[in-house]
Amino acid sequence: MEAPQYVAARVQSALAEDDRTHELGVRVDVRGDQLFLRGRVGCEERRELIADVAGEAAPGLVVHNEISVVDVREPGGEEKL
């Protein structure tokens, strides 16, 4: 059985290098046959694409997509320096 660290590294590389994603800021953890994705992206479509690419890079694992979509709030108060 492949060590989970290598599986996680392969998924992370796929997310960075796949033309559909190019996401560098997603955290990937593998525990047994479970794959967890964490991070923040700009929209729901990108969130789903990440799960697709991760699933293709690690077939057979159950993907838990815990990535959240960044809610771009109105600019708040300024900071005086």
Add this chain to the structure above:
Amino acid sequence: MSQLRIAAVGDVHLGEDLRGRYRSRLSGIEEKADVLLLAGDLTRHGTLEEGEVVAEEFRDLPVPVVAVLGNHDHHSDKPAEIATMLKDAGISVLHDDAVVLDVKGVRLGVVGGKGFGGGFAGKCASEFGEPEIKAFVNHTKRIADRWRVALKELQADRRVVLSHYSPVNDTLAGEPLEIYPFLGSYLLAEAVDSEGADLILHGHAHMGTEKGMTPGGIRVRNVALPVLGRAYGVYCLGEDGEDPDHC
């Protein structure tokens, strides 16, 4: 001298799927800020199509816009073309050089560029060994040298450095320690500390922290969109007691 309100954001990673969404958050920016600085990673893949979305999103704003590119904007090997598109849309794009804007009668000098990695003092790569390692470190050194020269020659009342990569590790807190050398370099902070500036802005570290400081005491702000969680941060430069109505 009037106080200046600097709006800044990085890592907006625009693409066709986000067209128009960011622009809607920029309405009324002239009431909140005097200038908008973009800290790189404006696109996701660095394609011309994404560059065009960025140009449209930040075109014709009522405040001047200054940008640097990030590593994502280089991915399709079209950074010069993207920079030209942005310039055609009225956006100043820095590539290890400077621009001076007249804002409310104050000369605001902005120096910067993409920056690069290498790590932080005591835990960094050196220009030693294989040519690939030497090239990596030398790239950052050359950038830092150009920033030092640009700052030395800068004639301005206020001085802001705009980067994509981080000059300090304070603002990386939250990122895995193992990737710090790919997130920035102390050589950038050293160059700025040697010539002085009022503020350094950067992006790149999505899981980092907003506030930090160089060893020389210059305030550093990580304005990556996922860190800010808001359309842009606003930082007010000025002495205490100056123009209190504005900040």
